[in-house]
Amino acid sequence: MAPQIQADARWVSVDAATRKAYVLSGKDRECALLSWIARGEEREASEEFTAAAKALGISDAWESPEPPDFLAHYRRLNLDYPFLDYSVETSHEADRALMDGYAANGAPPPVTTPRPGPVTELPDAPLPSGPRTVPDVGLLASWLAAAGRITGRRQGRHGPIVLKTSPSGGARHPTDLGVVIGAGWPDRLRGSWWYDGDRHTLIRAEAGFPVTASLPPTGVAFVVSSHVERAMWRYRDVRAFRPVLIDAGHVLETLDLAVHATGWSTAWLSMPSFTGPDPVLGMLLATAQPDLVEGEFPPEPGSGPTVPDTEYRTNPLLSLVPRADGLYAQVHSERRGLARLTPEAVTALAYANPSTRGDRPSRPAEIREHSGASPAAVEELVSARALLPADEAMGLWARSRPWIESGWFPSLLVHAEAVAEARTVKHRATTSAAPAPPVPWSRLPAALASRRTHRAFSERPLGRESLDALLRMLATVRSEVRLSLLHSGHELETGTYRRTDGGWARVGPAPTPGEIQRAAIGQPWTAGISAVAWLIPRATEPGGVSWQSALVQCGRDAQRIALGLAADPSCGVFQSPALVEHLLEPLTGLGTAHDGAYLVGVGSARTAGPAGGAHGGDARGC
Known part of the structure; x- marks a missing residue:
């Protein structure tokens, strides 16, 4: 109530x-x-x-003696939430009519969040090709551009559709980045700022942020928040918050990789808060050398x-x-x-x-x-x-x-x-160097430039080298994984597998293309996929912080997979969190998936370029 x-x-x-x-x-x-x-x-x-x-x-x-668990109530509210079935042609017409109705009542929010405050221009600086420990404006600009800059745009039915290095459901791109810069940086950069990815500028955050960090003078705290009204305009249902968390994971992983590529160490602190109506999800803390860092909240009333x-x-x-x-x-x-x-x-x-x-x-x-x-x-x-x-x-x-x-x-x-x-726990960590990157560090800028969401696959089975690359990526993800292979010709035959400490164990047959499409709410873009990595959010502890972290991690893992495969022009990736939960159990061998899964479909690209949109497109999936 x-x-x-x-x-x-x-x-x-x-x-x-x-x-x-x-x-x-x-x-x-x-x-x-x-x-x-x-x-x-x-x-x-x-x-x-x-x-x-x-x-x-x-x-x-x-009548229940159990204490109330609102998160459990909420997860049940999300379970098998009804979607339009995009395998039915009238569903596309219904979706367009719905969006037309929204547009008639008001235009979508701007592609970047309007914010008052003094502006500092940032240079067009490429991501350095090796370690760069001297804190300067070019280094900061390269990190922020890699993770949050708008790389292109096209006109959609109801406004501009922007392109970024990370995918986003419906191309809404709600994730915003703030940055707190220490005293060891140039004078004009010190303090709290919001990043404007359209103008590639910093806007002074006059009110600061609801989370702070104890860092060495050259340290940087990136505040990851979501301007949810951009997502709300398109998706007006209770289930739409989960994709927002996944979207944040995409951007967080991109930012983390960009910082690591320059030789810096990082630590992610999941510290939910609010800035106005927008949820803050946490901070990525970056230091030139491994260091103990701590996140803090201001006092509450x-x-x-x-x-x-x-x-x-x-x-x-x-x-x-x-x-x-x-x-x-x-x-x-x-x-x-x-x-x-x-x-x-x-x-x-x-x-x-x-x-x-x-x-x-x-x-x-x-x-x-x-x-x-x-x-x-x-x-x-x-x-x-x-x-x-x-x-x-x-x-x-x-x-x-x-x-x-x-x-x-x-x-x-x-x-x-x-x-x-x-607010009831301490938030401490030691920043650390990166684990094995999805691509060699020198190739990360190219992977970021070529990553796109594919919506057209050929019927040709995925090549062995591409499948080997996918398996290497899956060995590094932290989410629970099920892998479905639809074609033979590899040491892993067709079937569905779960990851084990020693490799992969078969748990059942491979789903048919029709079963995958039905599980993905009828989205036609799954046609031709050769392999599906089902990323499952599993909270490691009770409570909302761990629940949110598991969804953010799914986004991080999916972006890692997409970047690892981005350099292969024969390979395409389609991602979608829009799935029908009760259909996942027979396809994956999972129990009841109260928080769904994140589909990462991989197949042979019909063309070397984007099909039906790039960097997010305008469909329900990312």
Whole structure:
């Protein structure tokens, strides 16, 4: 259940099993159903309320003694989310009509994020061909250009389609790079900046970043964030956050390789945060020599006793949890546990939601007057940070609005939980030199220039050398892998394999081309693929930080594979996170893939150049 702005009611119930949402009546007043649930063991027998709770999909939830796990709820909400079937011609027409409707209501966001602040021009500097430990503007410019510069553009149906060295779902390219430059660099570069990949400039980040790092003077911290509104314009469903994390992994791997190619050492710290409405995913820290580095968060605002003359508003980053003994508020931006709600407290939260008319005074006395909540109940809501001082709350509502309006609100809560979790642990690492590169360092610039997403394959089987190169790449990835080979002629015969410590173990037959296409939501670009690497995100620890890291890692691994094969003009790569989960198990031997997989299809290219678009194209897949 989630608070909304100016809806017909203040609460929406979301059933993850059926992916249905229901508006609950009770705007600016008591919501009778929630009040009944909040009474817990004292709730009177009511066939009407019992039937309503069952219809909303929440009656089973409150009987469970298990503590709430919103991430598990969210992952279930994503499981087998319905896509258009692109094997049906009318689906392409429906997709175009949908995009036309979006465009009629407003143009897509700019291809780079508009930011105020002083600008510093960067030179057109190629990536050095060997170690370069002297910190200067040319070195920095080459790193940023390799990872984030727009390399070309063409006009699409609804605006420009930009090309970059990394692929992106729907060519949305939401990933942004910030950079914090130490005192050992030239004076004009020191401090915090955003990189503009269109103009190839630095824009001063006057407000700084929500994450910082302890680095040697010549160290650099690259802040990886996502301007989600670029992705939201195209993809308006709960599942669209996962590809955003994968996209960030593409850019992160490219940046990491570019820095390593010049002899520097790096460490990635997964430190979720926010900059405005945009999620920050972490920092890539770079040092000229291996060094111990540490990431830090600025202090958070604390909660104190209510102040009589201060207005309070409902924290948007909360949901309601029905339990056997009553109703609880879960504040996803905090790690404080659940706050028990009385029926009057539920009404207090509804009353304190923002009003666009500005006609709802919400000082503690006024909240009590309009809700019937006791002073102790209001005090508890403030202590739990379910009610926040109005200025802080309205800032959160402004941050949340794009997520709410685009159907991404559950994804916002998942990221907020990851932010709260990340603040509870230390973030330390030692920067290190690169492992084996996907291509010799001297060939990395050429690989970046030639990498593209192919959408036309010949029926010719993949050559043995190309397949050997793919296997070498797969030996270095960190995600769980299944490999499907559709053609014979190699020491690994046709079939599906899982990676083991000693090589590859066959787990089943190879899928047919039709089965692969159906699993990839009917995308016709899978036709002719000879091999599929299925990259599976597997969180190594409970919680949102590890969950996000696993998806980012899938993106890193896919980019590594694509760059490793980019120099082979006979070989093409097609990537897509848009898959039907229940079809993955029979194809790969996986159990239920709650977080899907990332398809990296490899085949013989029909032409040496791009087919149907390069560097991302305009389809659902990358």
